[in-house]
Amino acid sequence: MSAALAIDGVAVQRGGRLVVEEASLGLAHGECVVLAGESGSGKTSLLRVIGGLDRPARGTIRIGGAVVDDAAATFIRPESRGLGMVFQDFALWPHLSVLENVAVVIRDRAGRDRKALALLDRFGVASCAGRLPATLSGGQQQRVGLARALAAAPRLLMLDEPFSSLDVETRETLRTELRALIVESGLSALCISHDPADIARLADRVAVLEDRRLTACTTPDAMFARPATPYAARLAGLCGGVRVPARGEGSDAAIALGGAQLAIPGGAARLAGAAQALLFWPRGALSLAAEGVPATCIGAHFEAGHWQALLRLDGLAAPVPVQCAAPPPRGAVALRVAADRLHLFPFSG
């Protein structure tokens, strides 16, 4: 069966320069892929080209097996691509009521309002049907945005950082509802984001835009367990990014952290001869202990069910946050480091 979306060798130009040099991706029916990248990496530019709002400089885009743009003669207009779009800033028509915003994209005139109302109900905003978008909260507006995106029964849902302008709680709720919708209805979706929570909670697979190239897709857990680059480690939400002196010792790597020497099993190959390493770790790989790497606790705060101590370590410019069960004492503490859980990348300046 043809893929819901296939992009092949796509390059995108903005303002006269290539912002995406090479992007190839296949998205299966019923799959949600998160396209992750830091701000300015070209995510929106690539999404616009898939949506038909801009043309690629080269490459081919297929939706449901049909070529919609080949950077040459073939160009299918955005409204004929069978896409539902959800935008970061909601992009609702301000002069239309909530009901009209959804109803207007339903092609079949018969029962249009009834269908629009059912969709609004699906997203919990049917009671807002007669109101103008400006009178709704951000979360309610995005619920209308989701209802509108589904109103034309799209072949592919495309979401451009859909939750980034919402508060944390609303973001959590909508993320869960969207994931349930995708799983239960078999929708295919492409979502761009730089939020690790979107990657973890929405994605079946994730592709990373780094250095103007789209990396091969991986699963969110593989990206977290084995990030390919420091950039991917940051996007996956791993802690750290600290630079430390390092050297190979046989097959292990020896790193200097806060005045202590640590051996990282099998780390020499990952160091590739570099004299410095960039370290990342999953939350929980560092903990306070009776003995370990000497550190100074400069304060603590409570965060989502646990305490977070801020530690200063010799030689590190940035404080290191460490999760703990109770508020830690200020001053000298010791840090236990699960060296085998550290991710190590060569740092060459």
Ligand SMILES: Nc1ncnc2c1ncn2[C@@H]1O[C@H](COP(=O)(O)OP(=O)(O)OP(=O)(O)O)[C@@H](O)[C@H]1O
């Ligand atoms: N209309 C434009 N004209 C010129 N350059 C542009 C235009 N739009 C975007 N760019 C540039 O293209 C690059 C990619 O921008 P894009 O908006 O695609 O990134 P992004 O990954 O979506 O960023 P964000 O997460 O901040 O939205 C940036 O360097 C940006 O400055």
